[in-house]
Amino acid sequence: MYNPYSLEGKTILVTGASSGIGRTTAIECSKMRARMVVxxxxxxxxxxxxxxxxxxxxxxxxxDLSKEEDLDKLVSELPKLDGIVNNAGFTKTLPLQFxxxxxxxxxxxxxxxxxxxxxxxxxxxxxLNNESSVVYTSSIAGLGLTAPGNAMYxxxxxxxxxxxKNAALELASKKIRVNAVCPGMVNTGILELGTVxxxxxxxxxKKYPLGRxxxxxxxxxxxxxxxxxxxAWVTGTNLIIDGxxxxx
Amino acid sequence: xxxxxxxxxxxxxxxxxDSSEITAATEFKNLDxxxxxxxxxxxxxxxxxxxxTLKGDDIRGSVTVMDLYNIVKSRS
Numbered sequence: 235m236y237n238p239y240s241l242e243g244k245t246i247l248v249t250g251a252s253s254g255i256g257r258t259t260a261i262e263c264s265k266m267r268a269r270m271v272v273x274x275x276x277x278x279x280x281x282x283x284x285x286x287x288x289x290x291x292x293x294x295x296x297x298d299l300s301k302e303e304d305l306d307k308l309v310s311e312l313p314k315l316d317g318i319v320n321n322a323g324f325t326k327t328l329p330l331q332f333x334x335x336x337x338x339x340x341x342x343x344x345x346x347x348x349x350x351x352x353x354x355x356x357x358x359x360x361x362l363n364n365e366s367s368v369v370y371t372s373s374i375a376g377l378g379l380t381a382p383g384n385a386m387y388x389x390x391x392x393x394x395x396x397x398x399k400n401a402a403l404e405l406a407s408k409k410i411r412v413n414a415v416c417p418g419m420v421n422t423g424i425l426e427l428g429t430v431x432x433x434x435x436x437x438x439x440k441k442y443p444l445g446r447x448x449x450x451x452x453x454x455x456x457x458x459x460x461x462x463x464x465x466a467w468v469t470g471t472n473l474i475i476d477g478x479x480x481x482x
Numbered sequence: 483x484x485x486x487x488x489x490x491x492x493x494x495x496x497x498x499x500d501s502s503e504i505t506a507a508t509e510f511k512n513l514d515x516x517x518x519x520x521x522x523x524x525x526x527x528x529x530x531x532x533x534x535t536l537k538g539d540d541i542r543g544s545v546t547v548m549d550l551y552n553i554v555k556s557r558s
Binding site for chain 2 (some may be wrong): 253327328329332379382383429430431432433434
């Protein structure tokens with residue numbers, strides 16, 4: 235069957251695969267016939283992801299990517315890769331005057347430093363095949379869209395959205411492509427944090443020109459495009475997937 | 483937990499509103515300066531000063547500063 239988006243024959247690593255966009259991306263990639271390596275911190279939830287994958291030959295590796303020794307251990311256990319989805323991340327909403335070094339450092343460590351170092355370590359070990367694709371989950375926040383209390387998150391994603399351009403240029407000679415997806419608000423359990431109320435979210439959702447928040451699958455399918463050979467001429471791009479909210 | 487201290491900490495989140503305008507009976511959402519950012523500041527202040535996690539719904543369900551004080555007190 236004709237399918238330019240097929241991932242058949244590719245081995246793909248997804249970080250933050252125990253929930254949200256990461257889990258859905260891993261599952262959708264497996265449906266496109268990729269062989270998956272999934273990683274996250276939580277064993278129980280990562281096992282759920284692993285068991286939801288279609289096809290054979292998938293693996294899970296536990297790692298807390300904010301720890302240098304975990305990063306090294308993960309890389310030492312990786313097979314040769316054709317794709318990496320750097321997705322692990324979190325957010326913390328704090329107005330400027332409440333920002334503290336500890337929280338800022340923790341957030342930058344997970345969202346910015348770890349995914350940059352992971353690619354560095356994989357390259358150093360020559361585990362990334364030529365013509366591979368590396369995808370980062372950034373955010374429309376990383377492109378300068380603002381929200382109250384979002385400054386720490388914005389900083390962490392802004393760095394990634396700039397980083398991919400330099401990485402793309404440096405790796406172009408190997409035909410390795412580096413891109414980011416920049417989602418708007420995606421339904422991934424943000425209500426559980428409790429900082430915002432259900433009615434606030436309902437009001438906010440109405441502002442989206444396409445009438446709804448994103449679902450993890452909306453982002454996963456864009457990541458599949460960037461991982462597949464269909465995007466062979468696309469590198470250094472921040473792909474906005476936001477229901478049109480950044481048009482306002 | 484001291485009510486006056488809580489009111490002072492609450493009033494501290496405002497820039498343009500004079501602290502004398504804010505009492506236990508103040509219906510804080512009616513203050514001109516009230517905003518979603520100040521709501522976030524109040525949540526962060528309560529976390530920092532009282533080690534209590536205030537939810538958005540707690541703010542939504544409160545009318546006066548006293549209402550908020552009672553919630554924080556019941557959890558601290």
